[in-house]
Amino acid sequence: MVKAVRFNEIGGPEVLQFVDVEVGDPGPGQARVRHTYIAVNFIDTYFRTGRYPLELPNGLGSDAVGVVEAVGEGVTDIKVGDRVGYLIGPQGAYSQVRVMPAEVLIPLPDGISDSTAATLMMKGMTAQYLFRQVYPLKGGETILYHAAAGGVGLIACQWARAMGVTMIGTVSTDEKAAVAKANGCTHTIVTSRENIAERVRELTGGKGVPVVYDSVGKDTLMASLDSLQPRGSLISNGTSSGSVVVDSQLLAVKGSIWMTRPAMMHYIQPRAHMLSMAKELFDHVLAGRIVSEPQQTFALADAAEAHKMLESRKTTGATVLIP
Incomplete structure (x- = not known):
């Protein structure tokens, strides 16, 4: 037993x-x-x-x-x-x-x-499929990432830094903001006292970002949409605050936004692909670019x-x- x-x-x-x-x-x-x-x-x-x-x-x-x-x-x-x-x-x-x-x-x-x-298993592989498959980052982009001090978030901070991506990360406290920055998050937004979309516009010279990775869901939906450039992409990869229901007309009004709700199962198979994903993640860790x-x-x-x-x-x- x-x-x-x-x-x-x-x-x-x-x-x-x-x-x-x-x-x-x-x-x-x-x-x-x-x-x-x-x-x-x-x-x-x-x-x-x-x-x-x-x-x-x-x-x-x-x-x-x-x-x-x-x-x-x-x-x-x-x-x-x-x-x-x-x-x-x-x-x-x-x-x-x-x-x-x-x-x-x-x-x-x-x-x-x-x-x-x-x-690294779920959290690191999640960062891999979000950044390298769902919306493949090439380097040089400015992105908005919610829950930057979470388990996936801290790996994402380091991965973004390794790729030369400017990451704007949301956090709930100043203490978590310090942790996210120490791990490579370029800018932090403390949601308990700052307006997310307004700060994103300030940080991007009014343009907004091409992609938002949103694992929070209900509570951050409108802020995510309002932070995007026209024809930007909303990656709704979690619903920790509640499920997301979106009228397609709203996506048009907010700038012809692309939206997806990805699931790991659809990005990790077959086995050879899963092992390739893991190798890319492990290589970052072995090279010291990601510490977790x-x-x-x-x-x-x-x-x-x-x-x-x-x-x-x-x-x-x-x-x-x-x-």
């Missing part, structure tokens, strides 16, 4: 239970992984609260890192003893040990620690407390659980 976090009903952090579970041997095409670090992502709260429905009871968590304990029949590119991470597959990463489809496991290179890798470590650490048994901290916006950067 091993320990895992499960929930039987949707609700607040209190529905998360720390229980004993059975983990068997991997079947064909599978591998058993003993976790060393488990990432906590805001999307985990969507599953817990029912915004993203799951059949209950169920596990929680989408990405983690660990060591392969066993492999099933037909698995050839992953072997026992390999350090691996993953970010897609069935929910259930909040566990000490689990069986996973081997095709979703990403080998970790020497030089990248497990703790660093735990911040957990900023908050909780025991696996304290997953509910980690969720409380995340939802209260008291966290900065990445949060992880230790089995």
Whole structure:
């Protein structure tokens, strides 16, 4: 028996239970992984609260890192003893040990620690697909990025700096503004006391930006639209403040705006492409252009407390659980 976090009903952090579970041997095409670090992502709260429905009871968590304990029949590119991470597959990463489809496991290179890798699986790969695929940045652009001091945000700050991109980042406090700037964010907007669109116009000489990456959603929608140049792009990559509903006429009124709601699953497959994405991310880390470590650490048994901290916006950067 091993320990895992499960929930039987949707609700607040209190529905998360720390229980004993059975983990068997991997079947064909599978591998058993003993976790060393488990990432906590805001999307985990969507599953817990029912915004993203799951059949209950169920596990929680989408990405983690660990060591392969066993492999099933037909698995050839992953072997026992390999350090691996993953970010897609069935929910259930909040566990000490689990069986996973081997095709979703990403080998970790020497030089990248497990703790660093735990911040890169979902968060670093999100920065990769946003900046390199959804709206491919070439360098020299000025962009608006919401939640710049979050787990994805701090990696995005560094990636933007490495590419020569001027990043305007929104944050909720002066303390978070200092953290974002230290990680490469060129300009910060403290949303508790500054008007986002007005500051963007000031910083861009009235032009606005060609692209906004908005993981906040409902609360920042109008500010995002008002910050864009005509024919600009709104990348709605999250809804932490609530879902976004947009009348297409509004997009026309605001300047013939392009809008997309990307999902990682549509950008990360097939496996060869996923490994290529990871290599680009890892190369930045190994070269020292991106430095990432957990900023908050909780025991696996304290997953509910980690969720409380995340939802209260008291966290900065990445949060992880230790089995």
